[in-house]
Amino acid sequence: MNNKLTFLLIAGLSMAGTQLLAAGTVRENCGCGLGSMALGNETGMVSHVVGATLNGLSGNQTFAISSGTLNCDQSEGFVSSKEVEVFIADNMDHIATDAAVGEGAYLSALADLLQIENADRADFYVSMQVNFDKIFTGSDVHADEVTRSIVSLI
Amino acid sequence: MHVYASSCAQLRLCAVFFFCFLPLKGEELFESLWARVEAETLWEDPEWWTLGHYHRTMWGRVSSRIDDERFFLHPKGKHNRKAEFQATLAAFLDPDSVLTDRSVACRFPARRTWLLTKLDLPDSTFPGGDCPEYLQSIAELEIESATLIYPSAYLNSPASMFGHLLLVLDRKGKDRLLSRAVNYAAVVNDRFGPLFAIKGILGFYDGVYSISPYYEKVEEYASVNRRDIWEYPLELNDEELDRLLRHVWELQYLQSRYFFFKENCAFNLLYPLQVARPSLSIVERFRLSAVPVSLLQQVTRSGITAEPRYRPSKASEMSHLAQQLSPQEMETVERLVYGDSLSGDESPEILSLVIAWVQYLYTEQTISDTDYRKRILTLFSARSKLGKLSLSSAPAPSPPESGHAPRRISLYGGIDSVSGASLTGVKVRAAYHDWLDNPVGYSSGSSIRMFEFDVQGRPEVGEMYLNELTLMDVRSQTPPEPWVRPLSWAVAFGGVADPFRPQHLRGYGDFSSGLTRRVGHRGHLYLMLTQSIIWDTNLNSNLSWEPGVEWGLSHASDKFSIGIRGRHTWGVLGYDDSRHNVEWEGRRFLRRNTSLGLSAIYRYENAEDQNIISVNFNKTF
Numbered sequence: 141m142n143n144k145l146t147f148l149l150i151a152g153l154s155m156a157g158t159q160l161l162a163a164g165t166v167r168e169n170c171g172c173g174l175g176s177m178a179l180g181n182e183t184g185m186v187s188h189v190v191g192a193t194l195n196g197l198s199g200n201q202t203f204a205i206s207s208g209t210l211n212c213d214q215s216e217g218f219v220s221s222k223e224v225e226v227f228i229a230d231n232m233d234h235i236a237t238d239a240a241v242g243e244g245a246y247l248s249a250l251a252d253l254l255q256i257e258n259a260d261r262a263d264f265y266v267s268m269q270v271n272f273d274k275i276f277t278g279s280d281v282h283a284d285e286v287t288r289s290i291v292s293l294i
Numbered sequence: 295m296h297v298y299a300s301s302c303a304q305l306r307l308c309a310v311f312f313f314c315f316l317p318l319k320g321e322e323l324f325e326s327l328w329a330r331v332e333a334e335t336l337w338e339d340p341e342w343w344t345l346g347h348y349h350r351t352m353w354g355r356v357s358s359r360i361d362d363e364r365f366f367l368h369p370k371g372k373h374n375r376k377a378e379f380q381a382t383l384a385a386f387l388d389p390d391s392v393l394t395d396r397s398v399a400c401r402f403p404a405r406r407t408w409l410l411t412k413l414d415l416p417d418s419t420f421p422g423g424d425c426p427e428y429l430q431s432i433a434e435l436e437i438e439s440a441t442l443i444y445p446s447a448y449l450n451s452p453a454s455m456f457g458h459l460l461l462v463l464d465r466k467g468k469d470r471l472l473s474r475a476v477n478y479a480a481v482v483n484d485r486f487g488p489l490f491a492i493k494g495i496l497g498f499y500d501g502v503y504s505i506s507p508y509y510e511k512v513e514e515y516a517s518v519n520r521r522d523i524w525e526y527p528l529e530l531n532d533e534e535l536d537r538l539l540r541h542v543w544e545l546q547y548l549q550s551r552y553f554f555f556k557e558n559c560a561f562n563l564l565y566p567l568q569v570a571r572p573s574l575s576i577v578e579r580f581r582l583s584a585v586p587v588s589l590l591q592q593v594t595r596s597g598i599t600a601e602p603r604y605r606p607s608k609a610s611e612m613s614h615l616a617q618q619l620s621p622q623e624m625e626t627v628e629r630l631v632y633g634d635s636l637s638g639d640e641s642p643e644i645l646s647l648v649i650a651w652v653q654y655l656y657t658e659q660t661i662s663d664t665d666y667r668k669r670i671l672t673l674f675s676a677r678s679k680l681g682k683l684s685l686s687s688a689p690a691p692s693p694p695e696s697g698h699a700p701r702r703i704s705l706y707g708g709i710d711s712v713s714g715a716s717l718t719g720v721k722v723r724a725a726y727h728d729w730l731d732n733p734v735g736y737s738s739g740s741s742i743r744m745f746e747f748d749v750q751g752r753p754e755v756g757e758m759y760l761n762e763l764t765l766m767d768v769r770s771q772t773p774p775e776p777w778v779r780p781l782s783w784a785v786a787f788g789g790v791a792d793p794f795r796p797q798h799l800r801g802y803g804d805f806s807s808g809l810t811r812r813v814g815h816r817g818h819l820y821l822m823l824t825q826s827i828i829w830d831t832n833l834n835s836n837l838s839w840e841p842g843v844e845w846g847l848s849h850a851s852d853k854f855s856i857g858i859r860g861r862h863t864w865g866v867l868g869y870d871d872s873r874h875n876v877e878w879e880g881r882r883f884l885r886r887n888t889s890l891g892l893s894a895i896y897r898y899e900n901a902e903d904q905n906i907i908s909v910n911f912n913k914t915f
């Protein structure tokens with residue numbers, strides 16, 4: 141067998157080996173603005189085999205409402221309940237995605253939290269889309285400001 | 295998949311009993327109630343077994359599957375269901391006798407209502423009343439129903455075919471995203487794959503129940519891991535829902551050893567279901583292993599669930615969008631994703647796909663935070679000016695419970711056309727889905743076989759031998775999408791009989807990687823580089839290294855499947871000849887779980903060849 145083929149085969153072996161042994165990587169990130177989505181981590185093949193149902197633990201053990209994943213400062217004396225702020229901060233990217241399109245599960249959950257009547261929902265969704273630039277004012281916009289802008293729309 | 299280190303506080307609180315401190319009135323009441331319990335041997339009531347997670351072990355002993363001593367009121371409660379019953383009754387009658395930081399009513403709200411109902415007692419019998427924290431939480435969250443969640447397999451990860459199950463508590467007037475998700479998971483601190491695997495299988499990890507907002511789970515499964523999610527509303531009446539919530543409450547702080555194949559995420563969620571509806575009696579149906587998908591099949595068949603709702607993953611939505619765009623439009627999309635600026639006349643469909651693609655690159659960590667934020671905002675803003683999208687959302691595939699069961703038994707008979715010898719055999723597989731199994735309900739391109747035994751006999755010569763023992767054969771053959779070109783790979787370990795001296799068994803480990811292409815709508819074509827490491831006592835050095843190639847072409851529909859594949863290796867170390875293996879097989883699916891097949895296998899090694907033609911009958915269960 142010639143050297144080139146041997147090289148290819150060894151490369152193949154090492155690829156499978158990498159798959160087998162690759163360890164996970166997790167990037168820490170704060171949940172206050174755009175880009176707070178959870179990130180993927182590369183796990184090795186064997187981890188996949190067991191990991192799919194072994195399932196690493198995430199989430200805090202509480203029955204109560206607040207999620208506690210928030211790393212950012214909360215504004216004091218804000219009119220809406222804490223759950224709205226937490227939801228917006230935890231889901232900024234998804235809310236922005238839905239707002240840009242004018243529909244979606246995250247907008248409907250937001251409308252539930254803001255207790256918007258069914259009859260007014262269509263208007264709320266349109267208003268989120270039309271006022272997108274006023275709500276998401278810049279790439280560094282903070283969840284707090286977004287919450288305030290959304291509440292001022294209703 | 296996410297793995298988080300946990301520093302769970304290990305509160306080891308031991309229940310202490312002072313029966314002598316029971317006030318006289320309480321003591322009398324206890325005696326009279328206990329007499330009733332003894333007369334009816336209530337500790338053998340199946341509902342008590344479910345509440346205490348008791349089961350009969352392989353050795354005939356009865357013990358609880360929960361390892362955490364906080365789950366028991368009697369020091370020997372794990373193994374003694376009667377003593378635990380007695381201690382529970384005593385504790386409810388005299389709550390002050392139990393010295394823990396949480397009241398007995400708050401530790402065991404489900405046991406409390408069950409005892410009251412079973413013994414037909416008024417609520418006031420147990421001093422101190424119901425658990426106020428429980429009542430307050432339920433009132434605050436306004437939980438009105440529960441839903442079983444099944445995230446299906448994700449691309450390029452055959453193991454995820456095993457699936458996962460979690461429970462979601464839905465709130466009145468709130469979108470399901472705002473529901474509370476109850477998840478049973480292992481606390482894992484290891485990063486090294488093989489260690490993770492071994493410890494997981496042997497039960498070295500602690501499993502704990504955790505409760506988090508469901509939107510976090512949706513993000514984890516649908517956005518990051520690109521798994522479609524199936525949601526099965528549970529049809530429970532008010533009392534059933536109350537029992538379910540009470541039992542979840544009892545479990546929320548506990549730990550148990552986590553066993554990958556049996557006492558896993560899905561299995562442990564069966565308990566709240568069975569506490570809610572005792573007639574379900576589903577827990578004991580899983581004696582050896584509890585693969586989430588077969589568990590889902592059992593639960594849906596029991597009639598406790600309503601029609602499922604499909605929540606497509608980001609990847610499924612992207613594929614659906616991409617299918618509606620022309621090749622020119624796809625080119626525009628790709629240019630915009632990789633840096634072109636917007637011209638202003640892009641359609642909403644194009645922008646939607648570009649947005650999803652850029653978000654995909656971000657979750658894959660291909661682009662940085664700052665880059666992502668800047669680009670995504672421009673795209674969002676442009677998209678917001680274009681109104682609604684006219685396209686439908688991604689259509690639902692066949693749901694996972696409609697798929698075949700994972701265990702399989704096969705009978706086959708055939709003839710070796712070179713030697714003229716007839717052969718017959720039985721194959722038994724513990725799990726899960728091979729390349730030509732019925733594809734309904736399964737993700738295409740992945741296959742996984744675990745613990746498959748193939749016992750073969752040659753009637754004319756009166757020989758019987760182990761033909762094959764597959765410990766594990768995992769293949770990931772995912773065709774590319776415009777945004778991802780996954781590497782195909784396969785890993786297999788096991789033992790196989792020498793085809794020409796079948797009483798002789800040799801061990802092998804195969805590793806392959808390569809590429810897969812889609813052929814037509816349901817076909818796959820793959821080509822991989824491979825190498826075998828073979829342990830064979832007939833070789834001079836017992837061990838050989840044999841690299842080569844592997845290829846295959848297959849097509850599977852809900853009626854039949856057909857495929858041809860080959861494996862060709864050349865000995866480099868420890869073996870001087872080549873080995874060639876080409877097999878063709880066609881299967882007709884008679885029903886969901888039965889199929890009839892015809893196969894032809896050609897083998898060549900050491901200047902000998904073999905040609906086996908056989909028919910097979912397969913039944914999954």
